[in-house]
Amino acid sequence: xxxxxxxxxxxxxxxxxxxxxxxxxxxxxxxxxxxxxxxxxxxxxxxxxxxxxxxxxxxxxxxxxxxxxxxxxxxxxxxxxxxxxxxxxxxxxxxxxxxxxxxxxxxxxxxxxxxxxxxxxxxxxxxxxxxxxxxxxxxxxxxxxxxxxxxxxxxxxxxxxxxxxxxxxxxxxxxxxxxxxxxxxxxxxxxxxxxxxxxxxxxxxxxxxxxxxxxxxxxxxxxxxxxxx
Numbered sequence: 546x547x548x549x550x551x552x553x554x555x556x557x558x559x560x561x562x563x564x565x566x567x568x569x570x571x572x573x574x575x576x577x578x579x580x581x582x583x584x585x586x587x588x589x590x591x592x593x594x595x596x597x598x599x600x601x602x603x604x605x606x607x608x609x610x611x612x613x614x615x616x617x618x619x620x621x622x623x624x625x626x627x628x629x630x631x632x633x634x635x636x637x638x639x640x641x642x643x644x645x646x647x648x649x650x651x652x653x654x655x656x657x658x659x660x661x662x663x664x665x666x667x668x669x670x671x672x673x674x675x676x677x678x679x680x681x682x683x684x685x686x687x688x689x690x691x692x693x694x695x696x697x698x699x700x701x702x703x704x705x706x707x708x709x710x711x712x713x714x715x716x717x718x719x720x721x722x723x724x725x726x727x728x729x730x731x732x733x734x735x736x737x738x739x740x741x742x743x744x745x746x747x748x749x750x751x752x753x754x755x756x757x758x759x760x761x762x763x764x765x766x767x768x769x770x771x772x773x774x
Contacts, residue, residue: 576588577619577641579629579643581643581644601625602619602620602632602639602641603619603620604618605618605619607638607640618640619640619641620640621641622639626639626641627641627642628641630642630643638671665704665706665707666678666691666702666705666713667690667728668691669691670689670691670752674691675693677694678693679691679692685744686742687742687751687753688740688751688752689752690739692717692726693725693726694723694724695715695725699724700715702726706737708737709736709737710734710735711730711750713728713729714726714727714728716729727749727750728750729747729748730750732748736750736751737750739751739752
């Protein structure tokens with residue numbers, strides 16, 4: 546398990562053998578530790594697809610398996626957040642990890658996990674959009690965001706990312722006429738972890754360009770522009 550222990554040559558004395566006690570290396574004293582020294586009873590040793598292996602990072606429900614089970618991880622910005630571990634990034638998200646163990650016993654307990662999608666609509670494409678959304682960018686703006694289609698009645702999903710106070714509206718359309726929802730904002734404070742970018746007098750909550758595959762360029766609906774004017 547990657548741990549060194551001081552030992553002595555085995556004795557053959559019967560009396561001494563009888564008093565021997567079998568012991569095991571203790572698990573980490575906290576969650577999110579190095580699998581080499583053992584996981585807590587309610588944990589599994591995991592490796593995120595795409596990654597090779599005194600924390601101040603933040604625990605978040607950020608991972609899921611291919612069967613849908615969700616797991617926690619330490620979200621970091623740099624190695625300094627991870628104590629004796631490293632901050633490895635995938636899809637723009639930093640996770641505290643440790644060097645991969647090569648011991649067969651540990652390898653068999655590894656669970657492959659992937660970074661989970663956003664828990665709400667209108668999130669950052671870097672961490673994945675909901676199944677009914679597309680990563681979009683509005684013509685004239687630099688950022689992007691996850692956007693669901695408007696319903697036939699022109700309504701939009703009401704769930705928004707944590708910290709957002711912007712209002713979901715059916716405000717966008719593609720060159721082919723499809724209509725999409727966006728969070729309409731007045732200032733950055735309305736957008737939680739995002740920014741309020743403005744075009745033609747209308748503010749939209751966006752995130753720094755993620756490099757994700759984007760839907761065709763969107764434009765503001767005339768009704769939105771008229772409403773602002």
